[in-house]
Amino acid sequence: MRSLWSALEPLLDQVQRPARYIGGEEGARPAAHAPEKVAWLLCYPDSYEVGLPNQGLQILYEILNERPDAVAERAYAPWGDLEVLMRQEDLPLFSVDNHLGAGEFDVLAFNLSSELVYTNVLNLIDLAGVAVRAADRSGDDLLVGAGGHCAFNPEPLADFVDFFVLGDGEEVVGEITEVIAARRSEGRHAVLEALAGVEGVYVPAAYEVTYSGLSAGVTRRWPGVPETVEKRTISSLGDWPYPKRQLVPLTEVVHDRLNVEVFRGCTRGCRFCQAGMITRPVRERPAEQVRTMISEGLRRTGYDEVALTSLSTADFSGIDELVADTVGPADDDAGGAGCPAVTVSLPSLRVDAFTVGLAAELQRARRTGLTFAPEAGSWRLRQVINKLISTDDLDAAVEGAFSQGWRRVKLYFLVGLPTETDEDVLGIATLARRCVELGRRHVRGASVTVSVGGFVPKPQTPFQWFGQNTVAELQRKVALLADDLRGDRGVRLKWHDPEATLVEGLASRGDRRLGVVIEDVWRSGGTFQEWSEHFDYGLWLAAMERQGLSVEDYAYRHRRDTETLPWDHLSAGLHKDFLWQDWQDALAESGLEDCRWTPCYDCGACTGYGIEHVVASAVPPAGGSQGTGQNLLQPEPVPVQLLDRRPLAGVS
Amino acid sequence: MRVRIRWSKQGKIRFCGHRDAARIWERAVRRAELPMAYSQGFTPRPRISFGLALATGQESVAEYLDVDLRATPEELYDWAACMPERLSAVLPDGMAVTDACPLRPGAASLQEAVTSCAWEFALAESDVTSAADWTERVRSADSLPLQRERKGRITTSDVRTAVGDLHILDASAGSVLVAELGTKPRAVRPAEFLRLIAPPLAAGRVRRLHQWIMRDGARYEPLAPEAGVLAPAGDSLAAASIDAVPAAQQEVCA
Numbered sequence: 062m063r064s065l066w067s068a069l070e071p072l073l074d075q076v077q078r079p080a081r082y083i084g085g086e087e088g089a090r091p092a093a094h095a096p097e098k099v100a101w102l103l104c105y106p107d108s109y110e111v112g113l114p115n116q117g118l119q120i121l122y123e124i125l126n127e128r129p130d131a132v133a134e135r136a137y138a139p140w141g142d143l144e145v146l147m148r149q150e151d152l153p154l155f156s157v158d159n160h161l162g163a164g165e166f167d168v169l170a171f172n173l174s175s176e177l178v179y180t181n182v183l184n185l186i187d188l189a190g191v192a193v194r195a196a197d198r199s200g201d202d203l204l205v206g207a208g209g210h211c212a213f214n215p216e217p218l219a220d221f222v223d224f225f226v227l228g229d230g231e232e233v234v235g236e237i238t239e240v241i242a243a244r245r246s247e248g249r250h251a252v253l254e255a256l257a258g259v260e261g262v263y264v265p266a267a268y269e270v271t272y273s274g275l276s277a278g279v280t281r282r283w284p285g286v287p288e289t290v291e292k293r294t295i296s297s298l299g300d301w302p303y304p305k306r307q308l309v310p311l312t313e314v315v316h317d318r319l320n321v322e323v324f325r326g327c328t329r330g331c332r333f334c335q336a337g338m339i340t341r342p343v344r345e346r347p348a349e350q351v352r353t354m355i356s357e358g359l360r361r362t363g364y365d366e367v368a369l370t371s372l373s374t375a376d377f378s379g380i381d382e383l384v385a386d387t388v389g390p391a392d393d394d395a396g397g398a399g400c401p402a403v404t405v406s407l408p409s410l411r412v413d414a415f416t417v418g419l420a421a422e423l424q425r426a427r428r429t430g431l432t433f434a435p436e437a438g439s440w441r442l443r444q445v446i447n448k449l450i451s452t453d454d455l456d457a458a459v460e461g462a463f464s465q466g467w468r469r470v471k472l473y474f475l476v477g478l479p480t481e482t483d484e485d486v487l488g489i490a491t492l493a494r495r496c497v498e499l500g501r502r503h504v505r506g507a508s509v510t511v512s513v514g515g516f517v518p519k520p521q522t523p524f525q526w527f528g529q530n531t532v533a534e535l536q537r538k539v540a541l542l543a544d545d546l547r548g549d550r551g552v553r554l555k556w557h558d559p560e561a562t563l564v565e566g567l568a569s570r571g572d573r574r575l576g577v578v579i580e581d582v583w584r585s586g587g588t589f590q591e592w593s594e595h596f597d598y599g600l601w602l603a604a605m606e607r608q609g610l611s612v613e614d615y616a617y618r619h620r621r622d623t624e625t626l627p628w629d630h631l632s633a634g635l636h637k638d639f640l641w642q643d644w645q646d647a648l649a650e651s652g653l654e655d656c657r658w659t660p661c662y663d664c665g666a667c668t669g670y671g672i673e674h675v676v677a678s679a680v681p682p683a684g685g686s687q688g689t690g691q692n693l694l695q696p697e698p699v700p701v702q703l704l705d706r707r708p709l710a711g712v713s
Numbered sequence: 714m715r716v717r718i719r720w721s722k723q724g725k726i727r728f729c730g731h732r733d734a735a736r737i738w739e740r741a742v743r744r745a746e747l748p749m750a751y752s753q754g755f756t757p758r759p760r761i762s763f764g765l766a767l768a769t770g771q772e773s774v775a776e777y778l779d780v781d782l783r784a785t786p787e788e789l790y791d792w793a794a795c796m797p798e799r800l801s802a803v804l805p806d807g808m809a810v811t812d813a814c815p816l817r818p819g820a821a822s823l824q825e826a827v828t829s830c831a832w833e834f835a836l837a838e839s840d841v842t843s844a845a846d847w848t849e850r851v852r853s854a855d856s857l858p859l860q861r862e863r864k865g866r867i868t869t870s871d872v873r874t875a876v877g878d879l880h881i882l883d884a885s886a887g888s889v890l891v892a893e894l895g896t897k898p899r900a901v902r903p904a905e906f907l908r909l910i911a912p913p914l915a916a917g918r919v920r921r922l923h924q925w926i927m928r929d930g931a932r933y934e935p936l937a938p939e940a941g942v943l944a945p946a947g948d949s950l951a952a953a954s955i956d957a958v959p960a961a962q963q964e965v966c967a
Contacts (some may be wrong), residue, residue, distance in 0.1 A: 066725075074770050079728035085805055309740065311726065311805055312733045363740025363803070401757040427756050 062094055065152060066160040072146045080312035081109035082143065084135075084157035087309035087362065091122075091158045092132040094165075099238045101125055101133040102156055102166040102189075102203075106173070106181040107591060109137040109157070113308060114316040116370070117209060118172050120303040121230050131238045134158040134166070138181050139188075141589070147188065154188040163189035167241060169203045171222075173211035176568035177561065177591040180583040182207070183221055193580065195223050195266060199249060204241070212263075213292075213339050214520035214628040217571040217579055219265035224256050226263075227631060228292030228339075229325070231301045233261045257286045261293030263631060270573050270627075275614055277572055279630045291632045292339065296672045298325055298346040302354060309362045318366035318406070319358045323351055323383075327372035328657045328674070329411070332447045332647050333436070333475060335519035336372055339633040341666035343657050344675045348379055355387055359403065366404040366429075374407045375414035376657075378678035384422045402426035409434070412458035413450045420465040431462050432512075434473040437481075438488025444650045445480050447643075452492075459496045463503040470509055472496065476538045477516040477530030477562075479647060486538045489513070490545040490552070497551035510553045511546070513539060515562030517569050521633045523643035525626065528619040529566045535559035560598040564590065566616040567601070572627035575615070578604045634666040715781050715816040716793045717823075718800070719936055721774045722767065723920075726807030730769040735761070737805060742780060744803040747792065750781040764823030764924065764935070765830070765896065771903065773921035775830075777823050777935045779816060789815040789943075812936055820941025823924075827896055827935060829877060831923040832903050834890040834916035841881070841888045847914045848879050848890060857909050859901065875901045876909070890916065893925070 073079035094100060103122055105112025112118070118135065125133035134156035139147060147153075153162040154169075163169055169189055171182055186193050191202045198205075207215065208226035215225040226233055240255045257264035267283040281288065295301060307319060324345040327337040346354075355367055367387060371377065389402045404426040412433045423429075435455055436448045443450060462470050474489050493511045500507025515535045518524045530538075539556045546552050568575065581604035582590075582597075589595040605612055620626065622641055629637070639662075646653060656662060657674055667673050722734065729737070742749050742759050751757040760781035767773050784792055796813035804810070820826075836844050851857065857873045875895030882889050894901040907914045926933045926940050933939040 073728055078730075079769065080730065080733055083725040083728050085725055085807070087805065311729050311737060313736065317736075360744070363742075363744040365743065401751055 062159070062161055062165055064160045065155050065162055068150065068152055069155065069160060072143060072150065072152075075146065076142045077140065078110075078312065081137070082139070082157060083311065084160070085311055086113070088304075088306035089135075089158055089308055090126065090306070091134045091156075092126040094132050097130070097242070099131050099168065099241045100166040101131060101168045101170055101234075101238075102136050102154075102163055103133055104136040104154075104169060104171050104185055105138070106171050106178040106185055107138055107589070108140055109310075110312075110314045111591075112137045112172075113310050113314045114320065115172055115174070116304065116320055116322060117174075117230065119308055120301070121170075121234050123303050123305060124231060124301075125234055125238070128235060128238060130242055131235075134161065136163070136185075138185060138589070144184075144188070153190045154185055163191075163203060167204060167245070168237075169205050171205075171207040171209075173207050173209040173215075173218075175591060176211055176217075176565045177596075179218060179568055179579050180587050180590055182218065183580060183583040184588050186221060194220055196220070198223070202249070204249075204252065206237070210336060210339065213335070213631060213633055214570065215263065215265070215631075216270075216573050216627045217568050217575040219270075219573045220576040221580075222265070223253060224262055224264045226293070227261050227290060227633070229295045230293070231295050231303070233259065233293045236260075237262065254283060254285075257283060260291060263290040265573075268630065272572070272574065275618075276624050277627050278625060289630050289632050291670070292634060294342075294634070294666075294670055294672060295325075295344070297675055298322070298344045299350055299675075302346075302350055307358060307362060309364070316368065318368055318404075319355070319362055319364045320368045320370050321351060321354045321358065322346065322371060323369045323374060323377045324371045326674075327376075329373060329376075329655050330447050330643075330653050331436070332445075332523040332643060333478065333516060333519075334372075335522050338522045338635060340372070341634065341664065342672060342674045345378060345677055348383060348677060351383060352386065365401070366406060366427075368406045368408055370408060373409055373411045373414070375411050375419065378676055380414075381416070381418055381422065384419060388422055388425050404429060408432075410458075411450070413454035415458040415461060417457075417461040417464065420461040420467075424465045424467070428467055430469075430471060431467055432471040432473055433458055435492065436473065436475050437478060437485060438474065438490070438492055439485045441650055442478060442481060442485045442488075444652045445647050446475075446478055447647065447652050449652045449654075452495075455492070456495070456499060460499050460503070463500040463507055466504070468500075468504050468507055470496065470500075471512060472509055473512050473514070475514055475516040476542075477535050479524060479527050480650075481538075483538075483541060486541055487545055490542055490549075493546070493552045494549060497549075501551075508551045508553065510555060511542075513542065513554065513556040515557055515559050517562055517566045519569055520626070520628045521631075521635060521640075523640045523647055525570065525640065526620040526622070526644055529563070529616045531617055532559045532563050535562060558593060558596065561590075561593070561596050563612070563616060564596075564598065564601050567605070567612065570627070571615055574608075574610060577608045578610060581607060634664075634669045636663075636665040636669075639664045714784055714786060714789050715779050715818070715820070716789065716796065716813055717777060717779050717816045717936060717940075717942060718796060718810055719812040719934075720776045720778070720800075720804075720808060720810045721772075722776055722808050723772045723774070724807035726805055727770055727772045727918075731763070731766040734767075734808075735763060737808065738763075738778065741800055741803045745796075745799045747780070747796075747799075748783045750783050762822060765827060765900065767921060768902070768904075768919075771919045771921065774811075775921050775923045775934075777827075777924060779823065786815070814936050814942040817941045817943055823935060826926045826940060827924045828927040829875075829893050829895045829925045830900075830921055831891060831893045831925070832906070833884075833920040833922050834892070834903070834907070834914070835886070835918040835920075836881070836888045836890055836916060838887060840915055844888070844890055844914060844916075845881055847910060848881060850910050851876065852879055854910065859905055859909060861899075861905065870899075872901050872905075872909070876906070890914075891922065 122133050125131040192198045204223050206224045207222045212225045236259050244252045244255045253264050256262050257267045267286045269280045269282045271278045326340040326343040387405050406429040437443045493509050496509045518527045536559050582600045585600050587597050587600040749759040762779040764777045793813040797810040801809040856871045859872045860869045877893035879892045903919045
């Protein structure tokens with residue numbers, strides 16, 4: 062094992078923000094390397110500032126380093142200035158822990174949280190010193206793996222990645238480690254063949270894809286591999302109190318605070334939301350474990366802010382008490398040392414579960430930004446997308462925030478949703494103005510930031526058949542909105558680049574043929590495409606044309622129910638006929654209730670895997686319509702299964 | 714009540730900038746459970762006053778900062794005595810507290826008080842002869858004009874009086890040039906020093922060795938009694954017994 066530090070150090074005097082390459086974070090403790098261990102290089106395919114806080118990567122880093130048969134280090138995409146120097150000096154991708162070259166590892170594993178990082182993945186495989194195409198790698202070359210949300214349609218990366226992992230990684234990383242350790246003496250093919258037999262692992266080389274027109278046919282090339290690869294799901298979050306030692310960076314990163322995941326999965330059933338579909342069922346972390354992770358985490362890290370993360374944190378059973386306890390006693394001499402109150406941030410808030418009481422607790426410490434996501438400007442369209450929050454819900458939430466001293470709230474919307482009309486788009490402006498009006502009753506200078514994203518239909522959701530709006534159409538809708546809001550001093554409008562939305566859409570529902578486009582863009586220098594200053598729409602259009610693929614076919618056309626979708630052999634547990642029915646219900650403007658608080662409608666995520674929701678309370682949190690469209694201000698218990706509490710895994 | 718701390722920053726952590734170091738310090742004082750005083754207002758912060766900034770990539774064995782504690786003057790000595798061990802334990806590798814002393818109320822801030830810094834510049838073996846020549850030329854120059862840019866305006870000033878003692882030393886890790894550079898009215902930075910005479914001197918790693926307070930012809934370090942540091946324990950102020958030390962601190966100090 063040779064550290065590359067001495068070769069790297071002189072380069073760091075010449076680059077921007079060198080601290081992102083030095084490692085040394087509090088909590089960074091890779092295990093010792095040994096020949097018999099399987100060595101993982103966990104890589105986030107974007108800059109350190111974006112990648113370091115990623116909780117998935119940190120969880121696997123700890124779990125692997127706790128195992129006697131594994132060691133894990135971390136790598137991030139070097140920024141362009143350092144990459145140029147590394148290529149000049151012939152330095153490979155390196156770990157930030159011990160500054161080892163990628164070649165010292167057995168597995169290079171990527172976290173895929175956005176399609177726009179795909180060209181970075183290719184660049185990093187190349188920097189790691191192995192062939193970019195999986196078929197060109199052999200012998201002891203790194204095994205390239207990938208997981209994360211994009212793995213639910215990994216086909217655009219199928220030619221470059223040896224194996225994908227679908228679903229929760231906590232258990233399966235151990236099984237993969239064991240397979241590699243046991244089979245590596247038999248060669249690369251034997252390892253991959255064995256990996257293809259691990260539940261939740263997809264080895265693309267084991268499947269042949271043929272295309273006829275727009276439809277794809279998938280056949281198994283290797284004997285014994287499953288016809289459909291099913292995702293992995295951990296049945297209880299309480300068994301996995303990770304990260305136990307969250308990394309504390311030495312330089313500024315995004316989300317620079319303690320993060321505690323309070324539950325995984327969401328059954329609100331928003332039809333546009335891939336995360337909500339692929340992570341079912343709901344698994345709450347036991348409240349006492351959450352409290353321990355917060356108190357231990359704050360003490361260990363020195364942070365004064367904690368984010369309670371999930372897909373909809375206000376839905377956590379007992380959220381009011383949890384926030385009140387975390388902020389600390391009302392006395393501002395909390396702790397006796399004059400420490401100010403702990404700031405709690407709730408990154409994703411359902412407006413129908415956000416109460417004045419919660420706002421009052423949050424504001425006792427520093428007020429962080431409040432973002433609500435009504436997603437659509439009219440009740441009709443919210444029924445289409447199944448975001449069943451009423452105007453009353455939104456009024457109550459916004460009023461709650463302004464009455465507790467917030468001066469600005471952020472509202473998040475999508476445009477380009479199925480069945481959307483100009484009236485729906487203009488409804489966003491009406492809603493924003495209404496919020497400003499409500500705010501001015503409480504604070505002078507109340508304002509609202511409206512953030513508009515273009516909708517990208519995602520695989521494994523009811524909208525997977527929907528033809529995405531064209532770039533021109535999205536631009537027209539944004540202009541319509543901007544025009545309507547011109548002169549409104551209380552409303553600030555921000556929007557996502559429709560061209561980037563299109564590229565995301567191409568990759569989101571792409572098939573294996575898109576691989577050459579990604580490779581083409583990468584070879585033309587298109588990396589860091591998530592960054593607006595680096596995003597290059599022209600490169601993508603040119604590559605599509607060179608490869609003879611049509612934007613219309615990949616993004617804009619509506620899919621038919623008879624069509625085999627590129628990800629049909631990969632399953633998030635959801636029955637395809639459930640998704641189709643939900644799509645038809647959407648078109649009929651019919652909502653579907655949250656199954657956490659109502660009887661099961663058999664989407665497949667629980668029944669197929671023999672698992673259930675794990676919730677501490679069968680009663681929806683106070684107030685609002687809670688996705689039912691009904692007034693639940695006096696909530697009644699509804700029938701859900703409460704799992705027996707097992708003894709908790711400890712937090713050390 | 715205020716305590717002045719001397720600390721070092723060496724090795725990989727030299728690539729953390731001044732702002733990064735400030736954030737590291739904020740978390741460190743919380744983790745060390747010091748009875749910090751907090752700023753008032755919308756976003757209370759522990760009250761830490763940093764001295765002269767150190768540029769990203771430079772090392773130092775002579776960084777200073779002042780922290781405000783909520784403690785009586787009697788308790789202050791015990792807290793200060795405890796700090797090197799307690800803070801070093803929670804600071805990242807390469808950062809350590811080497812001394813800490815209570816400060817007299819009203820003592821001048823570091824920014825006001827420090828008048829010069831001694832710097833060490835690592836020289837490549839092949840450059841030692843030309844460095845000696847370069848050093849001699851700086852030493853014998855009558856004037857040392859320095860062109861600097863600030864807010865888009867280029868100004869030239871003679872920094873002859875700001876360049877003090879210069880000498881080349883053979884250190885264990887090779888030859889080094891040691892230079893004392895003034896900070897008033899405006900600090901001569903190491904990078905500026907290296908280009909005072911063309912061609913610029915090529916130097917590797919830069920390390921701050923000392924910060925000095927020059928007063929009445931004598932030179933003091935910021936932890937000297939003359940800089941406002943209270944007399945060491947043993948006098949009447951420090952008569953407080955160990956019983957006065959908060960319980961959490963006794964564990965560490967024991």
